[in-house]
Amino acid sequence: MSFIGWPVPEPVIPEGTHPALADATRAAVAAFAGARAKHTRADLAEKVQMGADGTPTMRLDILVDTAVAEVVDKHRVNLLSEEIGVIDHGSSVTLVVDPVDGTANAAAGVPLSAFAGVVAVDGVATEALTCWLDTGRCWHAVAGQPTPYRTTGRRELDGAAVSLLRPHGSDDAAWWRVAKRASRVRILSTSCLEAALVAEGSTDAFADAGSDTHRIMDLAAAMVMVPAAGGAVLDVNGRPLEIDPDLTRRWSGVVAATRELAEELVSTLKEKP
Amino acid sequence: MSFIGWPVPEPVIPEGTHPALADATRAAVAAFAGARAKHTRADLAEKVQMGADGTPTMRLDILVDTAVAEVVDKHRVNLLSEEIGVIDHGSSVTLVVDPVDGTANAAAGVPLSAFAGVVAVDGVATEALTCWLDTGRCWHAVAGQPTPYRTTGRRELDGAAVSLLRPHGSDDAAWWRVAKRASRVRILSTSCLEAALVAEGSTDAFADAGSDTHRIMDLAAAMVMVPAAGGAVLDVNGRPLEIDPDLTRRWSGVVAATRELAEELVSTLKEKP
Structure with missing residues (x-):
């Protein structure tokens, strides 16, 4: 042992x-x-x-x-x-x-x-x-106070550095679409650290490709930190990100350096295969 | 900046x-x-x-x-x-x-x-x-001296925790075969740290799925550390791992907790699609 x-x-x-x-x-x-x-x-x-x-x-x-x-x-x-x-x-x-x-x-x-x-x-x-x-x-x-963190400011997926949750089966095709357009893909298996790396400009984005693995506590810190640093946090399926005591709720979070990049990730992940 | x-x-x-x-x-x-x-x-x-x-x-x-x-x-x-x-x-x-x-x-x-x-x-x-x-x-x-590191000892790919280089195009099919059989996939983008994590038993294996990205300096530390800890280092295409001043040589390294797991990874990566 x-x-x-x-x-x-x-x-x-x-x-x-x-x-x-x-x-x-x-x-x-x-x-x-x-x-x-x-x-x-x-x-x-x-x-x-x-x-x-x-x-x-x-x-x-x-x-x-x-x-x-x-x-x-x-x-x-x-x-x-x-x-x-x-x-x-x-x-x-x-x-x-x-x-x-x-x-x-x-x-x-x-x-x-x-x-x-x-x-x-x-x-x-x-x-x-x-x-x-x-x-x-x-x-x-x-929230509402200046932060030392600044995202990379990247707006386009092509050539971006993207962290992803590992593929979960249901989201394999979407996962692969993003992996093929990014220049770097990482799977660090820690959503909160990956979001912090987006906030401080060490990587361009982090996403759950659509497996609905995220709970609100996986995204709550990003919801404060990433917008303050110039980025955006969205859900692949457009659900509002809400602090809710109902812990059965799930999201597929997209955390990105800019709103444009977050929206491009969402639209790429939602394309029909 | x-x-x-x-x-x-x-x-x-x-x-x-x-x-x-x-x-x-x-x-x-x-x-x-x-x-x-x-x-x-x-x-x-x-x-x-x-x-x-x-x-x-x-x-x-x-x-x-x-x-x-x-x-x-x-x-x-x-x-x-x-x-x-x-x-x-x-x-x-x-x-x-x-x-x-x-x-x-x-x-x-x-x-x-x-x-x-x-x-x-x-x-x-x-x-x-x-x-x-x-x-x-x-x-x-x-080499030849006792080490404090001990691999996990895992022998089978099914259910293993495997780190991979990101897919490089030429090895996409092989990459996906391993990702689907492992229970956890990580892409940390640092071969030497990933090999150290295999040596100390924090993950089961690390592999270049066949892109021939590895140079000898990406694998040399693993060649000393991992066998001493009970594991094995192989090349997907069976080439001998040699310290050679010819730096154009490349390998697809497989670093695993046991020889059995290394061999199963090699055979899985080499399957015809």
Whole structure:
């Protein structure tokens, strides 16, 4: 049975981060580090229960989500999380949390996984923090405030660098259409980090090619961070992106450097084969 | 014009590393950090000359390779490098170096790039060091000595986690055959890091699906590290993997957790469509 030997650094959380979000991030990182120190890869990946989103939950997710729930209780804010679901403390503030984005990476030891949290006030996303668990790097943005991040500004798909979810069968043809027009294709298997790379201008776009894999917590941080950096977040099928306690809802998110590129990705993904 | 804002940590080089290899790694990391501090993404990626391997060379590659060449001159060992080619000091020791593996990632700011160096004595690879430039993590192995790395031990392709080079046109059908049988597919665009993840048991295999993109420096570190960890390195077309100053030679490398899995990948990639 094999343990993952790499350390988990402290998160570098920017000043001014909402206290509940900052505490939740610190708690998530500490729980993640503890889980890796105590459990083998197989134990981390073991599916131990059914998550609130209706998909099986790995032990690693539960351990991190439980730590986040304790923070939420202490701060008396609400929680909307992939695994635990809804905790309602009657606050106007809800933390929308993906405790471990890229769980399969994280449990295997592929160093691409993130904590992603959003502060929603009366259902509107106002602040986002994405923390790369394997390095402690954080991306932070507040809606309506200037951000240091700037997308690449690319408007055309031909020749773009595009990250995609792996093909899921139902979206194979659409996946391939985009892969053939992009000059670079990556599959990093961590939606929140891939969105952060779009925000900071390291890649042009990221998309679920149409498999409807995304839950709102996979996209919520991008919804704050990417428009602030000049980009856009859309759904392939035109559904509005909404923070909703109904965790059975799914989207095929498209996160792109500009609205033009997002729209071209959507139209390319929706073409009839 | 945008700079990449993230720091480049010092490499964590294990004790006992060959002094020329350790110095080359330190010099490469320092040059990489300097290049990122001084040049924008566009400047780093600018193709400034033709490399010794016959492909255009980015400014970032040149800056790092030049730093490595200075170390080689100081230690009076030979160099075999993607960009500069051969430096012959008449030594029995040759450093086989990929100065920046995953250059496109590195120049764009996708934090997945590596320095990979191998010590070859009279043409035989004896020691390998792969350093993840964005975090300072290093993987080190010496041929014939025990290693802390252990592959997953997986023998079957069905359900495996496989990293692939992006499809290149000529190998589209083969790429798709493997993608459909694997349970997870990743494209990280950095061969040396992907091989290190196979060695340490974080993923089951990595392959060039048949595009003949690999040069010997893309595979040399894996040739030391992966067999020591229980895995195997093969070429899709059965060509012997040899350290050769002829840098026009190409391979389609298959790096896998076991010989059985490597052979199944080769036979799957070679099937007639």
